[in-house]
Amino acid sequence: MRYKGIIFDLDGVICHTDRYHYQAWKETTDLAGVYFDETINERLRGVSRTESLDIILERAERTYSAAEKQALAEKKNGRYVELLRQMTPADLTEEVKETLDLLRQAGCKLAIGSSSRNTKLILERLGLSDFFDAVSDGTNITHSKPHPEVFLKAAAYLGLDASDCLVVEDADAGIAAAAAGGFESAGIGQAAANPQTTYPLQTLGALYIKICNVR
Ligand code: B16
Ligand code: MG
Numbered sequence: 001m002r003y004k005g006i007i008f009d010l011d012g013v014i015c016h017t018d019r020y021h022y023q024a025w026k027e028t029t030d031l032a033g034v035y036f037d038e039t040i041n042e043r044l045r046g047v048s049r050t051e052s053l054d055i056i057l058e059r060a061e062r063t064y065s066a067a068e069k070q071a072l073a074e075k076k077n078g079r080y081v082e083l084l085r086q087m088t089p090a091d092l093t094e095e096v097k098e099t100l101d102l103l104r105q106a107g108c109k110l111a112i113g114s115s116s117r118n119t120k121l122i123l124e125r126l127g128l129s130d131f132f133d134a135v136s137d138g139t140n141i142t143h144s145k146p147h148p149e150v151f152l153k154a155a156a157y158l159g160l161d162a163s164d165c166l167v168v169e170d171a172d173a174g175i176a177a178a179a180a181g182g183f184e185s186a187g188i189g190q191a192a193a194n195p196q197t198t199y200p201l202q203t204l205g206a207l208y209i210k211i212c213n214v215r
Contacts, residue, residue, distance in 0.1 A: 004108065004164040006109075006110055006165065009113060009168060014112070014128075015091060024077070043055050045174075048144035049073050084125060087126065111135065113137075115138050115144050136151070162182040167186070168185070168207065169185055186199040
């Protein structure tokens with residue numbers, strides 16, 4: 001196996017919390033009278049909560065004060081957390097479980113590299129609180145993707161160099177962050193079409209076969 005460590009993005013790779021982000025932002029922006037749609041939502045993948053709101057407010061008809069922005073971000077997060085609390089270990093797909101198990105059996109260390117400040121809650125809901133060897137997330141970084149900090153910290157927590165780790169991402173911001181940090185990457189969804197992606201994948205289930213014979 002070419003890689004000693006695999007660093008997984010969370011939202012859009014390990015689980016489909018992306019649909020809850022959309023729902024929570026949509027409800028919040030509808031109440032506030034701000035236009036928001038699925039195309040704009042695609043630009044929020046991997047981007048922090050406050051930067052996501054700045055992208056959404058590009059379409060607003062007036063400017064929002066810092067206090068108003070904080071209130072909107074808090075409202076969205078309150079609704080998002082309500083939706084997260086409905087998740088159970090049944091939301092972890094067989095495909096994801098099997099891929100994680102195969103990689104661990106192959107001797108890889110496994111980490112999370114997510115922009116989310118809700119990472120620990122999500123892992124708990126999925127029954128994965130004690131599964132990963134390291135977790136780097138929105139609570140331990142000062143720069144969000146496309147800055148490589150979240151992945152560099154994940155590699156450091158694993159005790160590995162970036163060149164020994166593969167990043168798995170669904171977002172263009174995440175692929176750019178991986179490349180900036182010196183990581184090879186596997187891309188799912190929109191990230192599969194990104195020219196900086198080392199391994200374009202249809203789904204996460206294709207990952208193991210793709211990398212198990214790479215030296
Ligand atoms: P939170 P990832 C990212 O997760 C999401 O893709 C992005 O849409 C969200 O704004 C960001 O987390 C922050 O999430 O509001 O929970 O702190 O893809 O990096 O796992
Ligand atoms: Mg993601």
